[in-house]
Amino acid sequence: MEITYLEAIRQALWEEMERDKRVFMLGEDIGVYGGAFKVTKGLLEKFGPERVIDTPLSESAFVGAAIGAALMGMRPVVEMQFSDFIACAFDQIVNMAAKHHYRIGEPIPLVIRAPYGGGIHAGPFHSQCPEAWFFHVAGLKLVAPSTPADAKGLLKAAIRDPNPVIYFEHKYLYRHIKGEVPDSDTIVPIGQAEVKRPGSTVSVITYGAMLQHSLAAAERLLSEGIDLEVVDLRTLQPLDMATIASSVKKTGRVMVVHEAPKTGGIGGEIAARIAEELFQYLDAPIVRVAAPHTPVPFSPVLEEAYLPNPDTIAGKARELAGF
Amino acid sequence: MMGVQQPAQAELLNIYYYLKLTRGLEQRVITLYRQGKIVGGVYLGTGEEAIAVGSAAALEPNDVIAPTHRDLGANLMKGITPKEYMAQYLAKQTGITRGRDGNVHFGDIRRGIIGFISPMADLLPVAAGVALTFKLRRERRVVAAFFGDGASSRGDFHEALNFAAVLKLPVVFICHNNQYAYSTPLSRQMAIEHVADRAKAYGMPGITVDGNDVLAVRDAVAEAVARARAGDGPSLVEGKTMRMRGHAEHDDASYVPPALLEEWRARDPIDRFTAYLRDQKVLDDASAKAIDDRIAKEIEEAVLFAESSPLPDTKDLLEGVYAA
Numbered sequence: 001m002e003i004t005y006l007e008a009i010r011q012a013l014w015e016e017m018e019r020d021k022r023v024f025m026l027g028e029d030i031g032v033y034g035g036a037f038k039v040t041k042g043l044l045e046k047f048g049p050e051r052v053i054d055t056p057l058s059e060s061a062f063v064g065a066a067i068g069a070a071l072m073g074m075r076p077v078v079e080m081q082f083s084d085f086i087a088c089a090f091d092q093i094v095n096m097a098a099k100h101h102y103r104i105g106e107p108i109p110l111v112i113r114a115p116y117g118g119g120i121h122a123g124p125f126h127s128q129c130p131e132a133w134f135f136h137v138a139g140l141k142l143v144a145p146s147t148p149a150d151a152k153g154l155l156k157a158a159i160r161d162p163n164p165v166i167y168f169e170h171k172y173l174y175r176h177i178k179g180e181v182p183d184s185d186t187i188v189p190i191g192q193a194e195v196k197r198p199g200s201t202v203s204v205i206t207y208g209a210m211l212q213h214s215l216a217a218a219e220r221l222l223s224e225g226i227d228l229e230v231v232d233l234r235t236l237q238p239l240d241m242a243t244i245a246s247s248v249k250k251t252g253r254v255m256v257v258h259e260a261p262k263t264g265g266i267g268g269e270i271a272a273r274i275a276e277e278l279f280q281y282l283d284a285p286i287v288r289v290a291a292p293h294t295p296v297p298f299s300p301v302l303e304e305a306y307l308p309n310p311d312t313i314a315g316k317a318r319e320l321a322g323f
Numbered sequence: 324m325m326g327v328q329q330p331a332q333a334e335l336l337n338i339y340y341y342l343k344l345t346r347g348l349e350q351r352v353i354t355l356y357r358q359g360k361i362v363g364g365v366y367l368g369t370g371e372e373a374i375a376v377g378s379a380a381a382l383e384p385n386d387v388i389a390p391t392h393r394d395l396g397a398n399l400m401k402g403i404t405p406k407e408y409m410a411q412y413l414a415k416q417t418g419i420t421r422g423r424d425g426n427v428h429f430g431d432i433r434r435g436i437i438g439f440i441s442p443m444a445d446l447l448p449v450a451a452g453v454a455l456t457f458k459l460r461r462e463r464r465v466v467a468a469f470f471g472d473g474a475s476s477r478g479d480f481h482e483a484l485n486f487a488a489v490l491k492l493p494v495v496f497i498c499h500n501n502q503y504a505y506s507t508p509l510s511r512q513m514a515i516e517h518v519a520d521r522a523k524a525y526g527m528p529g530i531t532v533d534g535n536d537v538l539a540v541r542d543a544v545a546e547a548v549a550r551a552r553a554g555d556g557p558s559l560v561e562g563k564t565m566r567m568r569g570h571a572e573h574d575d576a577s578y579v580p581p582a583l584l585e586e587w588r589a590r591d592p593i594d595r596f597t598a599y600l601r602d603q604k605v606l607d608d609a610s611a612k613a614i615d616d617r618i619a620k621e622i623e624e625a626v627l628f629a630e631s632s633p634l635p636d637t638k639d640l641l642e643g644v645y646a647a
């Protein structure tokens with residue numbers, strides 16, 4: 001049966017809470033209300049108020065508390081109402097959670113669910129893609145699924161991982177995409193990218209909502225004889241350089257596509273690693289397609305101009321193919 | 324000027340006008356939202372207008388506000404026009420943020436409004452900084468900083484109050500205690516009864532007032548403002564009120580007991596103030612109609628203006644990230 005991306009996330013939470021008594025959730029409006037996006041709907045009724053805890057409006061407190069619980073062997077899953085507000089818990093994440101194992105050798109098995117991304121007319125404070133804020137910080141794992149199956153499998157993996165994992169769930173995808181999800185207890189291992197569309201001309205390395213746009217661009221270019229290979233990173237930290245490398249060796253042309261701003265974005269690191277490690281396989285300069293160096297504008301006309309889309313991706317891919 | 328002066332007739336009518344203008348504009352926004360002409364969030368202060376308006380009525384023209392998302396009335400009293408407000412909601416170039424931000428996320432420091440941002444309580448330390456500047460420059464100006472009951476759970480709230488108290492800054496912290504933060508009721512937000520109780524921890528006065536009594540709000544804030552202006556430091560004023568609609572318009576607020584809403588509906592701040600004005604013979608049918616007609620006309624002009632305004636030009640997308 002096909003389910004939405006949002007339902008896939010809920011299923012993973014449900015199954016993990018059934019499987020492991022240590023798993024519990026903290027966040028604003030996640031219980032009675034079922035979450036701002038209704039991701040946690042029904043979980044309070046099923047698991048009770050000690051495992052689905054509505055918190056005060058205190059990001060730093062509930063992330064810090066989750067770290068404390070993780071230290072004691074619990075498996076907390078925290079929901080940010082919007083990933084933008086993760087900034088309010090930044091210190092706990094980057095200074096406490098991220099560094100603890102390196103310093104002291106004790107694991108912090110924590111998952112922070114971060115609904116992120118634009119395209120929903122929500123303006124500068126409810127649309128950001130903050131993954132790069134955390135990409136720089138050693139000790140955090142970052143995942144960003146783009147399909148229902150990956151959403152489910154990666155959330156299960158994140159919950160079972162002994163490290164702090166930020167799980168970036170794209171708000172635009174919540175109800176916009178559906179897909180088959182394995183019934184069985186299937187894990188998508190952290191750290192594994194996947195080729196979502198094999199091709200031969202250009203490697204498009206992407207994740208999140210940009211996967212769909214990249215696939216759409218690929219369809220569009222097929223009639224022109226341009227055959228995009230679309231690599232879905234799925235995990236941003238650690239990067240799956242092996243999958244990236246095999247695609248680069250195949251096509252010799254690389255384009256990195258993400259929704260977050262280009263400046264200081266993850267694409268820059270990917271491009272640098274390819275240049276450092278795979279230069280001899282490149283037939284053309286590496287290209288990045290990403291948002292500009294501005295906040296996410298509110299007005300739909302501006303937001304549309306801000307976000308990469310199948311046209312901008314196809315246009316750049318066409319240039320790259322002809323290099 | 325210590326002590327609170329009683330409002331003259333003109334001021335009472337001014338308060339009436341802004342209460343009604345606020346309600347009227349927001350009602351119109353609901354219609355536009357339902358017609359699909361507004362995209363994104365719609366945040367209203369329905370039933371809480373007395374806190375914004377009563378507080379702003381206690382300020383001098385060159386005082387500054389740090390509004391939260393339920394303070395349209397205070398914004399209007401600081402000079403935001405109905406036209407700009409409507410254009411802001413319709414994401415037009417003529418909106419206060421020229422389409423860069425939406426709905427209640429706007430400001431204009433030239434008019435004494437610190438631009439609101441979404442993360443709750445973030446403006447409170449900023450308000451303290453504006454107040455610090457007044458103090459350093461020996462200006463007898465005051466900041467009124469608004470926030471919700473939920474916002475008072477954030478560290479920024481606590482840091483701002485402590486900071487302002489230690490530095491004795493001319494700021495008045497004003498809480499819309501509207502019983503809910505999104506779906507979270509007060510009992511899940513704090514283990515105390517009154518937000519004003521938090522003041523004690525920081526060494527400032529904490530006053531709880533009936534937030535649906537616009538003159539009670541005005542008087543309490545006026546006293547706190549006088550104290551701040553005299554150099555005696557910050558205060559916390561809590562207005563008890565009720566969020567009468569969903570958190571935003573997408574939210575049907577089915578988690579709010581209907582009886583609670585009924586109870587508060589009977590205490591509607593505008594109905595109460597209207598009755599008071601009529602009782603005091605400040606308002607009669609004719610003068611009420613004259614004001615209401617003027618408001619209706621202003622609202623329709625605002626909608627017309629907003630609808631006929633241009634959209635932002637995508638050529639400007641990259642402009643203005645940095646100051647020149």
Ligand SMILES: Cc1ncc(C[n+]2csc(CCOP(=O)(O)OP(=O)(O)O)c2C)c(N)n1
Nearest residue numbers: 081085441442443471472473474503504505
């Ligand atoms: C730091 C932060 N976390 C979460 C949110 C999402 N959010 C927006 S308003 C709100 C509730 C605010 O409640 P309160 O402060 O009582 O103000 P009210 O909306 O009731 O006026 C929440 C949780 C936010 N804006 N900022």
Ligand SMILES: [Mg+2]
Nearest residue numbers: 471472503504
């Ligand atoms: Mg509230």
